[in-house]
Amino acid sequence: LADGPLKGKHVLVTSGPTHEPIDPVRYIANRSSGAQGTAIAKALVARGAHVTFVTGPADVPPPHGVDVVSIQTAQEMLTAVQAALPADAAVFAAAVADWRVESASDSKIKKSGKKLPTIAFAENPDILATVSQLKTGRPALVVGFAAETDDVIAHATAKRERKGCDWILANDVSPETGIMGGAENAVTLISADKAEPWPRMGKDAVAARLADLIAETLATSAKG
Ligand code: C5P
Secondary structure, X not given: OOOOOOOOOEEEEEEOEOOEEEEOOEEEOOOOOOHHHHHHHHHHHHOOOEEEEEEOOOOOOOXXXXXXXEOOXXXXXXXXXXXXOOOOEEEEOOEOOOEEXXXXXXXXXXXXXXXXXXXXXXXXXXXXHHHHOOOOOOOOEEEEEEEEOOOHHHHHHHHHHHHOOOEEEEEEOOHHHOOOOOOEEOEEEEOOOOEEEOOOEEHHHHHHXXXXXXXXXXXXXXXX
């Protein structure tokens, strides 16, 4: 492990999409390349952290130096996250599917005449909210993301309160921003007392700035 301000700290990072099976060949998922989560994990490792990286099927490979836990579904992601605790900090960068198919079929659903299949959904666990609201064993710092397309700050501020995390990195993922799947991100850091817009920068630079803030915050809370 690298020497650095996060030496001796365990940080959990979720990344990528989850895949919720419809049948053995079909699934529903959110769009997510895994680029931002991967960049964050890499920045944390570079600062000396021990990183557990819980990832769905992402486009980009996991960074070197992390403990990778590969999962497919939201339920598997929750189980993996719970197994990885305790952690000093947790960053939830995964694009978790909000719903799963209530009863996925064990065999491929066949096209049959004119009758279209219908899918019944069940709600997935909210992993960020679950960890944020832990009564015991809550990480000292819990960070979530909010990908929004309208009223970004208002929605993300409400989301932070509803979920109970410490910080939310809010970003505008409207198609015209080119952020989704792109190399850059434009985020606003929302905490209990402020909304701080960061300039548009590379996902690596967002990750570096976040990792520095995490290191500072854990150092301060450890002193207190
Ligand atoms: O509610 P929404 O999906 O917009 O919240 C986004 C934040 O919550 C992200 O940090 C995401 O990783 C996390 N999340 C989660 N589990 C879910 C849904 C979202 O951890 N089921």
